[in-house]
Amino acid sequence: MSAPRTMRAAVVPRGGGPEVLKIADLPTPRVDPGHVLVRVEAAALNFRDTKLRRLPPPDASFPIVSGSDFAGEVAAVGPGVGGWRVGDRVVGAAPNGACAQYVAVHDRMVMPVAGELVSTLAATVPVSGLTASFALSSARVHAGDTVVVHAAAGGLGCYVGGLLAARGARSIGLTSTADKASVARAAGYDEVVVYRTTDPVTMVLELTDGRGASVVIDSVAGPQFARSFAMLANEGTVVLCGRSGGEPDLTMVTAELIDARRNRSLRELYLLTHIVDHLDDVPGRIAELAGLLATGAIRVPVECYPLDAIGEAHTALEQGRTVGKLVVEPWR
Numbered sequence: 001m002s003a004p005r006t007m008r009a010a011v012v013p014r015g016g017g018p019e020v021l022k023i024a025d026l027p028t029p030r031v032d033p034g035h036v037l038v039r040v041e042a043a044a045l046n047f048r049d050t051k052l053r054r055l056p057p058p059d060a061s062f063p064i065v066s067g068s069d070f071a072g073e074v075a076a077v078g079p080g081v082g083g084w085r086v087g088d089r090v091v092g093a094a095p096n097g098a099c100a101q102y103v104a105v106h107d108r109m110v111m112p113v114a115g116e117l118v119s120t121l122a123a124t125v126p127v128s129g130l131t132a133s134f135a136l137s138s139a140r141v142h143a144g145d146t147v148v149v150h151a152a153a154g155g156l157g158c159y160v161g162g163l164l165a166a167r168g169a170r171s172i173g174l175t176s177t178a179d180k181a182s183v184a185r186a187a188g189y190d191e192v193v194v195y196r197t198t199d200p201v202t203m204v205l206e207l208t209d210g211r212g213a214s215v216v217i218d219s220v221a222g223p224q225f226a227r228s229f230a231m232l233a234n235e236g237t238v239v240l241c242g243r244s245g246g247e248p249d250l251t252m253v254t255a256e257l258i259d260a261r262r263n264r265s266l267r268e269l270y271l272l273t274h275i276v277d278h279l280d281d282v283p284g285r286i287a288e289l290a291g292l293l294a295t296g297a298i299r300v301p302v303e304c305y306p307l308d309a310i311g312e313a314h315t316a317l318e319q320g321r322t323v324g325k326l327v328v329e330p331w332r
């Protein structure tokens with residue numbers, strides 16, 4: 001069945017709080033050469049969506065259709081596209097546009113996904129799943145390493161916890177509340193520290209007999225960023241892969257990194273630019289993640305929202321109230 005001429009989409013008409021998000025009828029995107037049109041069954045929310053909504057880039061053309069990663073079915077194939085057929089089940093990512101009934105993307109930006117994985121879970125793979133997978137590779141995590149993960153009950157945190165268990169590494173998750181700690185344990189963490197009631201640096205050092213962790217995956221950063229180095233072993237690596245707590249305070253980091261004589265490193269991971277140099281790796285990683293989700297080795301709780309409630313979902317994510325991933329279903 002061909003796509004209708006118009007579709008419902010969650011749009012950002014100008015920068016601002018969650019209240020600026022509106023549901024609008026827009027023309028269904030055109031399918032340019034080399035592109036496919038996907039009927040979106042589910043779109044995952046990411047922290048980046050809230051940042052783009054608050055502070056759109058100066059050259060943004062409004063309205064921006066929110067959302068980047070999605071799962072759905074190929075609805076149309078543009079000229080010059082080989083390998084995709086209408087009806088193929090895919091996951092994919094776009095710079096924007098996923099929180100809509102249809103999204104058009106370059107054919108290289110979609111991947112096949114196994115039929116048994118429900119769309120609401122599959123939609124979370126391209127951004128959170130791949131970021132988790134690349135974060136562990138970029139820090140060269142091996143079996144037996146001890147890895148500390150901030151925001152362990154969050155979307156990225158649950159993926160990292162499952163992958164660490166699958167890789168045979170020891171994991172210590174940090175989170176804010178006892179309820180979130182239960183989610184992190186269910187996601188596969190060996191130990192969980194509730195940082196609001198227990199000092200995480202002291203606890204990590206205690207759990208590692210004073211050595212510290214070989215890797216710290218930090219997606220929170222903010223004013224406490226230097227703590228990630230305080231819990232890091234000699235030769236260890238901090239992977240900075242997000243800023244949900246704000247920009248990292250770097251004032252202590254120079255002393256921790258350069259003057260401490262402990263041979264530690266700081267690695268940045270930004271998926272959108274990292275992936276450009278690792279495109280050949282992506283299908284294998286997506287297949288691994290989908291397989292681990294299907295067997296329950298990766299456990300990511302998913303909370304689903306209809307398109308009309310996307311403002312509520314943005315608010316919850318920004319306020320740090322969520323666990324796992326939030327997903328929007330544009331046809332619900």
Ligand SMILES: NC(=O)c1ccc[n+]([C@@H]2O[C@H](COP(=O)([O-])OP(=O)(O)OC[C@H]3O[C@@H](n4cnc5c(N)ncnc54)[C@H](OP(=O)(O)O)[C@@H]3O)[C@@H](O)[C@H]2O)c1
Pocket residue numbers: 045046047048127128131151152153154155156157174175176177180219220240241242243244245246269270271272317318319320321322323324
């Ligand atoms: N590098 C990349 O390319 C890439 C890709 C995907 C995601 N990310 C980043 O990874 C981070 C996690 O993304 P996610 O979508 O999975 O979100 P998330 O981890 O599910 O949610 C953020 C969590 O961060 C913690 N947090 C600490 N301070 C916070 C604050 N001031 N405001 C809000 N949350 C705060 C909260 O967990 P606690 O209550 O447990 O502290 C909160 O639940 C984000 O920073 C995102 O930008 C980066």
